[in-house]
Amino acid sequence: MEALLLQVLNGLDKGGAYALIALGLTLVFGTLGVVNFAHGALFMLGAFVAVSVQNVLTISKKVKDESITFFDAYKETPYLEIWWGDFGSLIIDFSVPIAILVAIPVMLLIGLAMERGLVRHFYKREHADQILVTFGLAIVLQEIVKANFGANPIPISAPDAVAGSVDIGSMFGLTGVVYPWWRILYLCFSLAVIAGVFAFLHMTTFGMVVRAGMHDRETVGLLGIDIQRRFTIVFGLAAVVAGLAGVMYTPILPPDYHMGMDFLVLSFVVVVVGGMGSLPGAVAAGFLLGILQSFFSMNEVKQYLPGIDQIIIYLVAVIILLVRPRGLMGKD
Amino acid sequence: MHQIITPSSRGKDLSILLIFIAVVLTAPLWGSLIGAGYPDLLQKFAIFGLFAIGYNLLFGLTGYLSFGHAAFLGVGSYVTVWSFKLLSMNVIPAVMFAVVFSGIFALVIGFLSLRRSGIYFSILTLAFAQMSYNLAYSVLTPITNGETGLRVLRDDPRVIDNALGVTLEGSPLGDLFGITLTGYAGFYFCAAMLILGFWLSLKIFRSPFGMKLVAIKSNQTRMEYTGFNPRPYLLSAFVISGMYAGLAGSLMAITDPLAGAERMQWTASGEVVLMTILGGLGTLFGPILGAATIKYFENIFSAINLQVLENTFAFMPEWLGGIMVTITRPFVGEGWHLTLGVLFMLIIIFMPGGLIEGFRRLSRLFGGKKAASETPAAESEGGVK
Numbered sequence: 277m278e279a280l281l282l283q284v285l286n287g288l289d290k291g292g293a294y295a296l297i298a299l300g301l302t303l304v305f306g307t308l309g310v311v312n313f314a315h316g317a318l319f320m321l322g323a324f325v326a327v328s329v330q331n332v333l334t335i336s337k338k339v340k341d342e343s344i345t346f347f348d349a350y351k352e353t354p355y356l357e358i359w360w361g362d363f364g365s366l367i368i369d370f371s372v373p374i375a376i377l378v379a380i381p382v383m384l385l386i387g388l389a390m391e392r393g394l395v396r397h398f399y400k401r402e403h404a405d406q407i408l409v410t411f412g413l414a415i416v417l418q419e420i421v422k423a424n425f426g427a428n429p430i431p432i433s434a435p436d437a438v439a440g441s442v443d444i445g446s447m448f449g450l451t452g453v454v455y456p457w458w459r460i461l462y463l464c465f466s467l468a469v470i471a472g473v474f475a476f477l478h479m480t481t482f483g484m485v486v487r488a489g490m491h492d493r494e495t496v497g498l499l500g501i502d503i504q505r506r507f508t509i510v511f512g513l514a515a516v517v518a519g520l521a522g523v524m525y526t527p528i529l530p531p532d533y534h535m536g537m538d539f540l541v542l543s544f545v546v547v548v549v550g551g552m553g554s555l556p557g558a559v560a561a562g563f564l565l566g567i568l569q570s571f572f573s574m575n576e577v578k579q580y581l582p583g584i585d586q587i588i589i590y591l592v593a594v595i596i597l598l599v600r601p602r603g604l605m606g607k608d
Numbered sequence: 609m610h611q612i613i614t615p616s617s618r619g620k621d622l623s624i625l626l627i628f629i630a631v632v633l634t635a636p637l638w639g640s641l642i643g644a645g646y647p648d649l650l651q652k653f654a655i656f657g658l659f660a661i662g663y664n665l666l667f668g669l670t671g672y673l674s675f676g677h678a679a680f681l682g683v684g685s686y687v688t689v690w691s692f693k694l695l696s697m698n699v700i701p702a703v704m705f706a707v708v709f710s711g712i713f714a715l716v717i718g719f720l721s722l723r724r725s726g727i728y729f730s731i732l733t734l735a736f737a738q739m740s741y742n743l744a745y746s747v748l749t750p751i752t753n754g755e756t757g758l759r760v761l762r763d764d765p766r767v768i769d770n771a772l773g774v775t776l777e778g779s780p781l782g783d784l785f786g787i788t789l790t791g792y793a794g795f796y797f798c799a800a801m802l803i804l805g806f807w808l809s810l811k812i813f814r815s816p817f818g819m820k821l822v823a824i825k826s827n828q829t830r831m832e833y834t835g836f837n838p839r840p841y842l843l844s845a846f847v848i849s850g851m852y853a854g855l856a857g858s859l860m861a862i863t864d865p866l867a868g869a870e871r872m873q874w875t876a877s878g879e880v881v882l883m884t885i886l887g888g889l890g891t892l893f894g895p896i897l898g899a900a901t902i903k904y905f906e907n908i909f910s911a912i913n914l915q916v917l918e919n920t921f922a923f924m925p926e927w928l929g930g931i932m933v934t935i936t937r938p939f940v941g942e943g944w945h946l947t948l949g950v951l952f953m954l955i956i957i958f959m960p961g962g963l964i965e966g967f968r969r970l971s972r973l974f975g976g977k978k979a980a981s982e983t984p985a986a987e988s989e990g991g992v993k
Contacts, residue, residue: 394953415945415949415952416949420938423942583747594735597724597735
């Protein structure tokens with residue numbers, strides 16, 4: 277029971293990341309009809325916004341270490357600590373939450389630039405061309421990151437206050453279910469972002485127009501609405517969602533330049549399982565596949581089906597595509 | 609939009625083939641002119657050329673974008689190494705088994721994947737390839753030797769070799785009835801396979817079968833109305849291109865008897881897509897050209913380091929040279945993939961027909977009247993536009 281609960285939790289936070297990326301992919305596909313292979317790269321860029329913020333906050337200078345008296349020792353002290361003392365170290369500690377605030381405008385700009393600069397020229401071309409050009413863009417983006425940040429994973433730490441673990445089992449009268457705070461936060465965060473996106477689409481006039489445009493682009497255009505401009509903003513929004521997923525994931529997985537590619541394949545699988553173009557489908561499939569994956573990584577299951585944890589997601593995708601090609605919630 | 613290939617006269621195809629053979633066999637000569645005159649690189653041209661030719665038969669002719677062909681490459685490599693381990697160091701059984709097994713593997717995956725088309729087909733092949741890759745890394749370790757990679761050992765059984773009393777001398781390398789396939793021997797073996805593969809691809813391009821594949825690409829519904837079921841043709845194309853990939857994988861393992869799972873990763877499938885597109889999708893020569901171009905520049909660009917750059921720009925004033933070095937530095941050496949990505953994007957955006965289309969445009973630009981008479985010829989040589 278305890279082990280099962282732990283696996284469900286494990287699956288939920290991984291599922292949260294899948295759901296966020298798949299949500300963005302689906303938004304772009306549903307509005308612009310573009311299959312964006314560079315979406316994983318946006319996730320990766322988000323993670324590297326967090327890295328950059330941490331780097332900027334910890335710009336240091338050499339200061340003489342007073343505690344060592346018998347020779348001249350120097351240590352690196354960040355300027356923030358020199359200027360503001362404890363408050364400075366607090367800011368450094370909170371680099372990931374600060375990175376979230378930074379990532380929103382940055383990712384929005386990147387998304388808008390991508391749509392205006394490249395993707396818009398590919399609306400009329402075949403899906404294969406869209407896949408290929410965005411695949412090329414993904415390579416370029418990850419190589420740029422590699423050139424600037426190196427090839428090794430860069431560890432990022434969560435704020436001290438939430439760096440520990442919590443005995444979540446005690447709330448339900450179970451023992452031994454201890455879980456890292458940050459992963460619980462990640463789950464809540466992804467749920468909040470998903471809720472935000474849905475609220476935006478369903479409760480604002482802008483969102484209503486976008487939904488109408490997804491449904492029947494031509495008619496909305498005939499009503500005199502510049503639907504293209506709104507879709508461009510939706511692309512930016514999708515980039516922000518992917519970027520935020522990346523920022524928040526950094527304390528869980530130290531980012532490196534090819535993390536985007538790893539997540540991209542999985543999120544495409546999530547999108548087709550959920551049903552191409554269906555937003556609730558993408559979210560549901562993200563969590564579902566996350567939970568399935570961690571459930572099948574349990575030793576009890578692996579005993580009977582060796583290696584199943586490695587392929588379960590793909591296996592589910594293959595079965596769904598063959599049996600129900602429109603996906604779980606796709607419309608016919 | 610798509611021109612149907614007109615079956616040209618036999619004589620012309622023969623001359624294309626003869627020219628191709630001549631170019632391939634003299635590769636060490638012209639290779640040395642451009643700094644590629646050593647067997648390691650020439651082998652890569654041939655192996656990846658084969659891989660791309662086969663891939664082109666599927667994606668170029670039918671338009672089905674597969675992201676899983678690296679899996680067949682991997683199967684070919686593993687089967688070859690196992691043949692070395694269990695049977696003989698002779699490459700003939702190794703190549704045959706590799707082609708057969710990758711063909712069977714492609715049959716299974718193709719049968720399932722081809723139930724869907726478009727993006728769904730791509731995702732299915734991607735899913736199968738990732739499954740193979742993940743399994744090769746984890747539970748299939750007894751067969752694939754996991755992360756370390758499968759290699760030929762001195763004390764492997766090698767049933768046939770032992771029965772014939774052939775003992776292994778020196779390091780284990782593939783041989784062809786006593787000829788050890790290293791250096792130029794290795795290259796000429798790969799070259800022979802490349803010529804064979806090219807000849808087969810030429811035959812397919814000119815055959816009614818090839819025409820049906822093009823029909824699938826241009827209008828599948830219309831093809832069905834004319835009374836053809838596209839599925840068997842698609843599946844055949846898929847299996848054939850899988851066998852090409854298996855052959856390429858086998859040659860990789862022959863020239864370097866080691867098979868690793870990373871060959872099966874989906875980004876490796878991406879590489880063959882890049883090659884095919886860069887050269888010219890759906891053309892006869894394009895894929896080989898693309899493969900050779902990518903491997904050639906990979907070799908050149910990866911070797912350039914800061915020192916070389918500084919020497920190159922030494923003739924400029926110091927400040928300008930400094931700027932040039934800063935600009936070009938990320939694109940060379942380790943950053944070769946950046947160059948590749950940028951090049952690939954430019955090709956897709958401005959020249960979807962690849963290098964072959966580029967040549968055609970150039971000849972049209974400079975040839976004027978002369979080109980007008982040449983263009984149809986170029987097109988029938990190049991096959992589909």
